[in-house]
Amino acid sequence: MNIASTSGTMTSPGPQTLASGVGQPRGLDASAGPDEKEVRAAFDQFVGETFFGQMLKSMRQMTDKPAYFHGGRGEEVFQTQLDQVLSEKLAENCAGTFTGPMFELFSLSRR
Numbered sequence: 001m002n003i004a005s006t007s008g009t010m011t012s013p014g015p016q017t018l019a020s021g022v023g024q025p026r027g028l029d030a031s032a033g034p035d036e037k038e039v040r041a042a043f044d045q046f047v048g049e050t051f052f053g054q055m056l057k058s059m060r061q062m063t064d065k066p067a068y069f070h071g072g073r074g075e076e077v078f079q080t081q082l083d084q085v086l087s088e089k090l091a092e093n094c095a096g097t098f099t100g101p102m103f104e105l106f107s108l109s110r111r
Helices: 015-019 034-062 073-110
Strands: none
């Protein structure tokens, strides 16, 4: 993300940043068509969110409720929403690192 020094707000990367290859998922070359990029982005999002969502779910099942500092029923209700947001953010940031080989196999099967 770029931080604008004059306004103090955060902005998303512009088209020049994305066109230069910065911010693209790993394993995706610049010569790939727009359809291929969309498929890769959707693949990374699905696999990443599924993987991290299941990881967080199993992590929560392994730990017991603490004796102190437990949020009660409110924490139990909103815990799945927090896990969903966490899995989305984790998928955005690092799903491309482990989905590369899976996407290559997926794209070979499509051809």
